[in-house]
Amino acid sequence: xxxxxxxxxxxxxxxxxxxxxxxxxxxxxxxxxxxxxxxxxxxxxxxxxxxxxxxxxxxxxxxxxxxxxxxxxxxxxxxxxxxxxxxxxxxxxxxxxxxxxxxxxxxxxxxxxxxxxxxxxxxxxxxxxxxxxxxxxxxxxxxxxxxxxxxxxxxxxxxxxxxxxxxxxxxxxxxxxxxxxxxxxxxxxxxxxxxxxxxxxxxxxxxxxxxxxxxxxxxxxxxxxxxxxxxxxxxxxxxxxxxxxxxxxxxxxxxxxxxxxxxxxxxxxxxxxxxxxxxxxxxxxxxxxxxxxxx
Ligand SMILES: [Zn+2]
Numbered sequence: 001x002x003x004x005x006x007x008x009x010x011x012x013x014x015x016x017x018x019x020x021x022x023x024x025x026x027x028x029x030x031x032x033x034x035x036x037x038x039x040x041x042x043x044x045x046x047x048x049x050x051x052x053x054x055x056x057x058x059x060x061x062x063x064x065x066x067x068x069x070x071x072x073x074x075x076x077x078x079x080x081x082x083x084x085x086x087x088x089x090x091x092x093x094x095x096x097x098x099x100x101x102x103x104x105x106x107x108x109x110x111x112x113x114x115x116x117x118x119x120x121x122x123x124x125x126x127x128x129x130x131x132x133x134x135x136x137x138x139x140x141x142x143x144x145x146x147x148x149x150x151x152x153x154x155x156x157x158x159x160x161x162x163x164x165x166x167x168x169x170x171x172x173x174x175x176x177x178x179x180x181x182x183x184x185x186x187x188x189x190x191x192x193x194x195x196x197x198x199x200x201x202x203x204x205x206x207x208x209x210x211x212x213x214x215x216x217x218x219x220x221x222x223x224x225x226x227x228x229x230x231x232x233x234x235x236x237x238x239x240x241x242x243x244x245x246x247x248x249x250x251x252x253x254x255x256x257x258x259x260x261x262x263x264x265x266x267x268x269x270x271x272x273x274x275x276x277x278x279x280x281x282x283x284x285x286x287x288x289x290x291x292x293x294x295x
Contacts, residue, residue: 005030006277028277048073052082053265057240089269090236096272097239102258105131106163117224127156133247134254135238140231149176164191
């Protein structure tokens, strides 16, 4: 058996409690029952949590999600609990999903959309990989200047260096493009493709179609109340899009298409817990002085 928290195999029996076998993990020191149905530190059955996330990200409101959960499981869960789960898990898995390395086609398509947060205009920037449909960068911003473009382009670059970068016809990306992607070596040159005229509309349509489900979803997003909570929700949507939704044309999630075998919220949450604990242990180990035994 693997540790429920950090996934280590270094697990031993640790007495009984309430008729249940308890275990202790020698790696992270967490104690737990052999209760694989519950996510670490959660009282509610993980199926209920995962179903709530799936329903919410498929476009239901928090209220409708609550109603569906009651219909399916006969369990009454408050709207604020669902709200709490959506935000908690979007935040928890972010660090973990950022650490993953998808195998991408390197043909990135970039654009921004105007969205409203509490009635105020904001920009949602996103860069998507052409063949896998994986969203490699996203950001919610107040302004639309080079500074923001640089942040998004850097995020995309950190995933994988593109071979081609598609934008609309405008030259407003000049500065950001040159700062982030310029290289003196021809082998790492990034081709910048600015779509103009009729051909642009065609190329645009291909990527728009590939991407339309996600766009449709966040355009009708509810609960964009303030910037901080909107950022968390959009992170959650991007994670859901990349890892949990099968793309109709490829019959896979973008992550699966990019060679990452993580399927759905349950696995994401479990892996994210393990990722976090392992990171904490790593940090402790590096800080603690190494004890040298004297002979
Ligand atoms: Zn452990």
